[in-house]
Amino acid sequence: MGIKDLEDLKKLSILKSQIDSISVKDIVDLEFPTLGPDDTLSDSLALMRKTGYQEIPVVEDGGYAGMMRYSTILRKKSATPETKIKSLVSRLPTLSEDTEITKIAEYMVTNNCRQLPVVNGRKVAGVVSRTALIRIAADMKSLKDVKVWEIMTTPVEYVRENTMLSEAVDTMRNLDIRTMPVIDSAGALVGVVGMKEVIDNGWKAGERSVAGISKSPSTQIPVESVAVTNVMTVDWEDNMENAANVMASKKISTLPVMDEDEMVGILTEYDIIEMISACRERDQLYVQISGLDDEDKIYSDAMYSDIATEMAKISKIYKPESLTIHVSRYNEAGDKKKYSLTGKLFVNGRTFNSKETGWDLVQVNNELIKKLGDLVKDQKDNHVSRRKKVKP
Numbered sequence: 001m002g003i004k005d006l007e008d009l010k011k012l013s014i015l016k017s018q019i020d021s022i023s024v025k026d027i028v029d030l031e032f033p034t035l036g037p038d039d040t041l042s043d044s045l046a047l048m049r050k051t052g053y054q055e056i057p058v059v060e061d062g063g064y065a066g067m068m069r070y071s072t073i074l075r076k077k078s079a080t081p082e083t084k085i086k087s088l089v090s091r092l093p094t095l096s097e098d099t100e101i102t103k104i105a106e107y108m109v110t111n112n113c114r115q116l117p118v119v120n121g122r123k124v125a126g127v128v129s130r131t132a133l134i135r136i137a138a139d140m141k142s143l144k145d146v147k148v149w150e151i152m153t154t155p156v157e158y159v160r161e162n163t164m165l166s167e168a169v170d171t172m173r174n175l176d177i178r179t180m181p182v183i184d185s186a187g188a189l190v191g192v193v194g195m196k197e198v199i200d201n202g203w204k205a206g207e208r209s210v211a212g213i214s215k216s217p218s219t220q221i222p223v224e225s226v227a228v229t230n231v232m233t234v235d236w237e238d239n240m241e242n243a244a245n246v247m248a249s250k251k252i253s254t255l256p257v258m259d260e261d262e263m264v265g266i267l268t269e270y271d272i273i274e275m276i277s278a279c280r281e282r283d284q285l286y287v288q289i290s291g292l293d294d295e296d297k298i299y300s301d302a303m304y305s306d307i308a309t310e311m312a313k314i315s316k317i318y319k320p321e322s323l324t325i326h327v328s329r330y331n332e333a334g335d336k337k338k339y340s341l342t343g344k345l346f347v348n349g350r351t352f353n354s355k356e357t358g359w360d361l362v363q364v365n366n367e368l369i370k371k372l373g374d375l376v377k378d379q380k381d382n383h384v385s386r387r388k389k390v391k392p
Contacts, residue, residue: 015142016279020100028126034059037086044068055115058089063122067092094119105276137244137272146240152257152265154353166219174328179254182227189263191227201226233258278322278346285320291327303365310369314376321346339364345372
C-alpha cells in the first residue's frame with residue numbers, strides 16, 4: 001500500500017502532520033564537534049573518524065563560519081594533510097528552532113548532507129543529523145502501510161568481491177555514494193564496503209589524507225579484504241517502520257533489500273530522507289538537479305525544459321510530488337566527459353528510479369526522464385506489479 005493509496009484518510013497529510021509536529025528542540029544534538037578555520041584537513045578527518053560526523057561546524061571568533069564536509073575532502077585530490085580548512089568551508093543552510101522537519105529533510109536532499117547546524121544569532125546552538133530524522137521515521141506508525149519496495153533504490157550499484165578497492169573508491173566518488181554491496185562470483189550478497197572502511201584501512205596503513213586515495217597503496221587490495229561481512233538486510237515486502245527501526249537501533253545507513261536470496265534493491269538513510277522531504281506541501285513539483293559543475297550549468301535551462309514537458313504528461317496520470325536527479329561525470333576518452341545521471345521520482349506515494357549514461361548531458365537527461373515517465377505509465381497499467389531491477 002503506497003502513501004497515497006487511502007485517499008479518504010489523506011495519508012500523506014497525516015504523515016506530514018505527524019512529522020512536523022516534532023520540534024527541532026526534540027532532535028537537536030547539543031553536544032557536537034567543532035573546527036576552527038586554521039585546523040587542517042588531517043585534523044578534520046581525525047575528528048570525523050572519532051565522532052562519526054560528516055559535516056562539522058567551523059567556528060571563528062565564537063561565530064558560525066560554515067561547515068567542513070567529508071565530501072569536500074574526498075573531492076580535493078590535490079590537498080595535503082596540512083592544508084588549512086579555511087578555504088574549503090561550505091555554506092550549508094542553517095536551521096532555527098522553528099524549522100519544520102520536512103524542510104530539514106528537503107535541505108538534506110538538496111545538499112546531500114548528513115548534518116546541518118542550528119544557529120541562534122551568530123552562535124551554533126546545536127546540530128541536527130540525518131540519523132535523528134531516521135529515528136522520527138522509526139516512530140511513525142503510519143509507515144506500517146508503506147512497503148520497502150516502494151521506497152528502495154533500484155538498480156543496485158554493487159562491486160564484486162575480487163574487484164580492487166581503488167576501483168570501488170572511484171565508483172563511489174563518481175556516483176557520490178558512500179556504501180556499496182559486495183557480491184561473489186555467483187551474484188550472492190557477501191558484504192558491504194563503504195568510504196568508512198576505505199579511510200579506516202588507509203589510516204591503519206599510516207596514510208593521513210584521502211587526497212588521491214584511489215591511487216594509494218592501501219587501496220591496491222581486493223574489496224573483500226576490508227568489506228563488512230555481517231550484513232543486516234531487509235525483505236522487500238517489509239514495512240518502512242520496521243526498516244527505519246533497524247537503521248536507527250543498529251546505527252547503520254544502508255540495508256540491502258532481499259527477495260529470498262536475491263538482492264533486488266538497496267535502502268539507505270537518504271531514501272528515507274527523500275520520502276520525508278516528499279511529504280512537504282508544495283504548490284508545484286519540487287525538482288532538484290545536483291552535481292552540475294560550473295561549465296555544465298549552461299545546460300540547466302534545457303534540462304529543466306525537458307523535465308517540465310515530461311512531468312506535464314505524467315500529471316495527466318498522477319500528480320508528481322518531487323524529482324531529484326544527480327549528475328556524475330567521468331572521462332573515458334581524453335578530455336571528453338561521459339555523464340551518468342540517476343533519477344528518483346515520487347509519484348502517487350511510489351518511488352520510481354532510473355539511470356542513464358552518455359556523452360551528451362541534455363540528451364541523457366531527456367532519456368532519463370522519459371524512462372521515468374514510462375515507469376509511471378507502466379505503474380498505471382500494472383499498479384500491483386513489482387519490478388526487479390538488479391544491475392546486470
